[in-house]
Amino acid sequence: MVENRPVLNILTHVVLIVGVAIVAFPVYLAFIASTHDANAFARGLAPMLPGPHMIDNYAQMLTSGLSSAGAPPVWLMLINSTIMALTIAIGKIAISIISAYAIVYFRFPFRLLAFWMIFITLMLPVEVRIMPTFKVVADLGMLNSYAGLTIPLIASATATFLFRQFFLTIPDELMEAARVDGAGPLKFFRDILLPLSRTNIAALFVILFIYGWVQYLWPLLVTTDSRYYTIVMGIKRLAASADADPYWNLVMAAVMLAMLPPVLVIILMQRLFVKGLVETEK
Amino acid sequence: MATINLVDLQKSYGGNVLAVKGVNLSVADGELIVLVGPSGCGKSTLLRMVAGLESVTSGRIEINGRDVAKAEPAERDIAMVFQNYALYPHMTVRGNLEYGLKNRGTPRAEIDRRVKEAAEILEIGPMLDRKPRELSGGQRQRVAMGRAIVREPSAFLFDEPLSNLDAKLRVQMRVEIRKLQRRLKTTSLYVTHDQLEAMTLADRLVVMNGGLVEQIGTPTEVYDRPATLFVASFIGSPPMNLIPVDVMAQAEGFSALPLPPDTDIIGMRADQLVIEPPQGESIVLHGQVELLEPIGSESHLHVSLAGQTLVLRVPGRPDLADGATIKLYAPPSAMHPFNRATGRRTDSPPQA
Known part of the structure; x- marks a missing residue:
């Protein structure tokens, strides 16, 4: 749509800017919080400008973590999350592209049945089948392992x-x-x-990486060993301190760090990602 | 360089629907055979069976005397040019040309030599490093041909390769395909529904209808002596006029003609009927002018004759008013006698 109407232009820009502001403001606030000391946000009046403790906060979270909350250093959780998200994304793509290839290009008995069985699993998300899945994973001895974190999430009907x-x-x-x-x-x-x-794979990779990154319930269930904590569930643990106020500045630093990898993936794959969504190469 | 023999080839889809009902055809080395017929006549199915892309229900396909009916397409030593070109979109032109050779483990030097040669023949040298989507329709067509040429196969199979091109380019490419095939002397099967394309390209035509071969012959044979009513009405533009014998009986001089038994339809080519009295013996029909279609150097004259419409091809633009009574002359040799029930000519033994 190519139109030249100044009023409409201004209006669309206002709408977009308001939309961005609404989405971005909490993120900004989190960033501000992560640069102050522990008490800044407990006073009830939230500061709007960055404070002086940014490097301290991030360094503490990255290297030693918040031992009082029983959480490992953030770098370990980031690595765990990265391993989990990568394995899920790559595993899902590998398995689903092969099964789609089989379903489309080969004539074998019960081909349609196979397709519909895969399709029906769409109606059973992780949360619905979480108890039986947990039982299976536990019986296989895969609790507290990367395999236990990722394998149950790999099969993908959508992809x-x-x-x-x-x-x-x-x-x-x-x-x-x-x-x-x-x-x-x-x-x-x-x-x-x-x-x-190629472009479809890239688009799916971005979506699936983020899907794997934001997994919360499943890692919470299958990991009791802090060496396998992922960042998303770790943040919850950081915020839940029993007797005292949470260290919001440190929690927010962890939150900011947790956001980085998905953002990076999107930025790096943006070109392919958009191409994959809008264009079929023919 | 190869001969192709099809022996009683049949194809059925899901039980008893026969798409190809027993085709026999032998193609000599270096010959260009055109399979022509209306859509759904089984010509494409037949070609795809030869290529190995459709399974064979029964019968034999022999290439160079070897029965390949069960062989994989790659084992048949054929190359195919598809209607939509089927170029690999993510590969460059060079990649497209090389792919089949690489899969066969052709040495690098040999691949380069063949690609260079094909690029020269088809004049696609400057495009070798482009992707198919950057090429025009005619250029893609050339690349598709190139992909067949580099393979140096026993036979080329063309599946309506020109139907995606505009009319002008189609004529041009048609000539090029003919020249190329003459030059390479590669045995070729060519499928088209365009009878003009078929007539101009073919060494021999195979006219198909409803899964059966109606006639096999050179373009002139098929045009001058159509074996069946279907061929008579399919080949030639405008198609042959087919007139019941009882209508013809009113024509002067017709009853004196010796007609083969069982003749109930007479066919006459549009260009063998004339409106000027010719030299020699001729049959005279009386009709009314229905319509005159001028098409440049000649005109198509529609004449009504006892409820039947005949189309004539007349030179120039004759000054004839609609509804005017007119005399048409035809030599006795222009009569093609047919039988309606069998659909065949009555003046020759039925073809096997």
Whole structure:
């Protein structure tokens, strides 16, 4: 839509700026809080400008953590979260692209049944099946391990479905041309389908990385050993101190640090991500 | 360089729907065979069976005497040009040309030589490092041909390769394909629904209808002596006029003609009917002018004859008013006798 109406321009900008302000203000406040000392926010009058304790707060959280809350240093939780989010994102993409390939390009008995069974799992999110899943993971001895954190979350109907829809838009002739050119199923997958799915994979990676990063309930259940705490559940633990006021400045420093990796992923993959959402390469 | 033999080839989809009902065809080395027919006649299915993209229900496909009916497409030593080109969108033109060769483990030097050669033949050298989406339709078409050429296969299979091009480019590419095929002398099967394309390209035509071969022959044979009513009405533009014998009986001189038994339809080409009295013996029909369509150097004259409409091709723009009574002349040799029930010619033994 290319229009040249100044009033409309101003109006749209006002709406956008107000929207951004509403979203950004709490983040700003969190950042301000993370730069003051522990008492600044307890006084009831929140400061609006950065304070002098930024480096102290962040250094303390990164290196030693908040031992009174039973939480490990933030760097460990960041690494745990990164491992978890990466494993989930990569695992989900790998499994779903392969299963979508099978469903779209191979004629095997019960193909449709397989597809619908995958599809039906969409209706059972982690929270619904959390008790049986926990039981299984516990019986397999995977509590307090990266495997226990990630494997139950890897199977993905959504991603399978997205890849299936994408594969269906690829003309059959491409597969036939590849067959005539002497490419077997694996070669076709590697040489043609994977490169064509590049933008889709990137878009999904961003979405799934964030999905893995923000997991809260599942890590809370399967980890009792602080070495496996993830950052999102760790923040909750930081804020929940029994007798005293929470150290809001330190909690907010952890929050700011927790935000960085997803933001980084989005910034780095933004170009591909947007391309994947709006464009089909044909 | 190869011969292709199709022996009683059949294809059925899900039980008893026959898409191809027993086709026999032998293609000589270096020949360009065009499969032509209306949509749904089974010509594409037939081609795809030869390519190995459709399974064969029964019958044999022999390439160079070897039965390949069960072989993978890659094992048949054929190359195919698709209607929508089917270029790999993420590869450069060079990548597209090389892909089939790489998969076959062709040595690097050989790949480079063939790609260079094909690029020269097709004049796509400057585009080798571009992606298909940066090319025009005609250029993509060339790349698709190039992908077939570099393989140096036994046979080319063309599946309506020109139908995505505009009319002007289509004529140009048609000529190029013909020249190229003559030059490379590669046995080719070419599918099209455009009878003009079929006539101009083919060494021999295979006219198909409803999963069956109606006639196999050179373009002139098929045009001059259509074996069936279907071929008569499909090949030629405008199509052959088909007139019931009882209408023809009113024509002067017709009853004296010796007609083969069982003839109940007479076919006449639009260009064999004339409005000027010709030299020699001729049959004279009386009709009314219905419509005159001028198309440049000639005109199509629609004449009504006892409820039937005939189309004539006449030179120039004759001055004829609609509704005027007119005499049409045709030599006895222009009559093609058919039988309506069998759909076949009555003056030749039925073809196998």
